[in-house]
Amino acid sequence: MGEFDLIERYFKRPERHTARVALGIGDDCALLQPAPGTQLAISCDMLVEGRHFVATMDPFKLGHKSLAVNLSDLAACGARPLAFTLALALPRADEAWLAPFAQGLLALADAHGCELIGGDTTQGPLNICITVFGEVPVVNGRSQALLRSGAQAGDDLYVSGNVGDARLALEVLRGSVSVPEAVFNAARMRLETPTPRVALGLALRGIANAAIDVSDGLLGDLGHILKQSGVGATVDVDIATTLVAAYAYSTGATGQFDINFSPDHWRRWALSGGDDYELLFTAPTSARQAVAAAAQSSQTTVTRIGQIDAEHGLRLVDAQGQPVSNRYASFDHFA
Numbered sequence: 001m002g003e004f005d006l007i008e009r010y011f012k013r014p015e016r017h018t019a020r021v022a023l024g025i026g027d028d029c030a031l032l033q034p035a036p037g038t039q040l041a042i043s044c045d046m047l048v049e050g051r052h053f054v055a056t057m058d059p060f061k062l063g064h065k066s067l068a069v070n071l072s073d074l075a076a077c078g079a080r081p082l083a084f085t086l087a088l089a090l091p092r093a094d095e096a097w098l099a100p101f102a103q104g105l106l107a108l109a110d111a112h113g114c115e116l117i118g119g120d121t122t123q124g125p126l127n128i129c130i131t132v133f134g135e136v137p138v139v140n141g142r143s144q145a146l147l148r149s150g151a152q153a154g155d156d157l158y159v160s161g162n163v164g165d166a167r168l169a170l171e172v173l174r175g176s177v178s179v180p181e182a183v184f185n186a187a188r189m190r191l192e193t194p195t196p197r198v199a200l201g202l203a204l205r206g207i208a209n210a211a212i213d214v215s216d217g218l219l220g221d222l223g224h225i226l227k228q229s230g231v232g233a234t235v236d237v238d239i240a241t242t243l244v245a246a247y248a249y250s251t252g253a254t255g256q257f258d259i260n261f262s263p264d265h266w267r268r269w270a271l272s273g274g275d276d277y278e279l280l281f282t283a284p285t286s287a288r289q290a291v292a293a294a295a296q297s298s299q300t301t302v303t304r305i306g307q308i309d310a311e312h313g314l315r316l317v318d319a320q321g322q323p324v325s326n327r328y329a330s331f332d333h334f335a
């Protein structure tokens with residue numbers, strides 16, 4: 001199977017003529033037609049074998065995750081997905097890998113009305129690079145995009161869904177901890193097939209002051225909001241810890257079980273685990289009802305985990321309000 005057969009067979013689909021995609025795969029460029037009064041939101045993420053996923057990862061799930069991490073960036077901006085490109089380096093044209101990879105990728109794309117409009121295909125070590133394009137309205141000359149730089153002192157700080165599960169699954173896969181199978185299975189789904197919070201991001205336009213998606217760890221990604229907004233924050237680490245779904249499972253649904261690691265691990269995973277793809281955002285206290293309504297309309301849980309302070313720096317407190325020292329550094333590829 002040659003390069004062009006491969007593209008034709010797995011990635012090119014019948015023309016759909018969506019309102020925004022004027023020309024898809026097959027020419028030198030694709031053509032996008034953003035709606036009048038909108039901006040294009042663009043983001044690119046690369047997944048490298050051995051770094052972001054293991055060689056044995058199920059190709060269907062890898063297809064899903066490759067697009068999910070990109071859609072998560074659009075969600076964090078409050079952008080509506082339009083289209084994406086796929087640059088793929090493959091060791092060989094292996095049908096048993098390509099077919100499920102394309103299925104996983106395109107199923108998530110279809111769920112979000114996000115069309116594959118082009119890409120590049122080359123032989124080489126497995127590497128998946130996706131660029132997504134989304135749309136954000138401009139109202140009265142103001143972009144409705146949610147930015148990292150908009151947090152205000154006094155804002156509530158929220159995170160969607162659960163954090164820490166992906167890291168828990170990774171530690172189990174690495175053999176550094178063991179947990180009951182049901183807990184691992186729940187966590188593994190979060191690692192391998194994360195749900196991008198696109199509907200929540202859209203619902204938060206005009207409500208949230210700032211947002212980011214949690215990819216490198218909650219506290220580290222919060223740090224980007226604080227720096228770019230010129231503010232500080234206080235975070236309740238005990239609330240955040242309950243957001244490891246497996247933790248809730250272990251303490252609630254099934255009672256305590258024996259685990260060969262300390263409770264501090266739960267905090268570590270929630271606060272610095274990474275690969276969560278949840279939205280971390282701030283909103284004025286006057287918007288609490290609007291935030292609850294956005295959570296409900298997008299069918300996403302949202303938890304208030306702290307507040308934004310005028311005083312710079314990050315303060316961690318426990319359920320009793322006592323200070324907790326910050327030993328929860330985020331992931332950094334070059335640190």
Ligand code: ADP
Pocket residue numbers: 007011012024025026027028029086087088116117118119120121
């Ligand atoms: P060019 O050499 O002009 O860059 P290519 O021969 O690489 O074009 O690609 C032919 C067409 O197939 C282009 O429209 C390109 O966007 C598309 N394409 C190539 N690889 C992929 C891929 N992995 N997924 C989707 N479209 C692709």
Ligand code: MG
Pocket residue numbers: 119120121
């Ligand atoms: Mg090319």
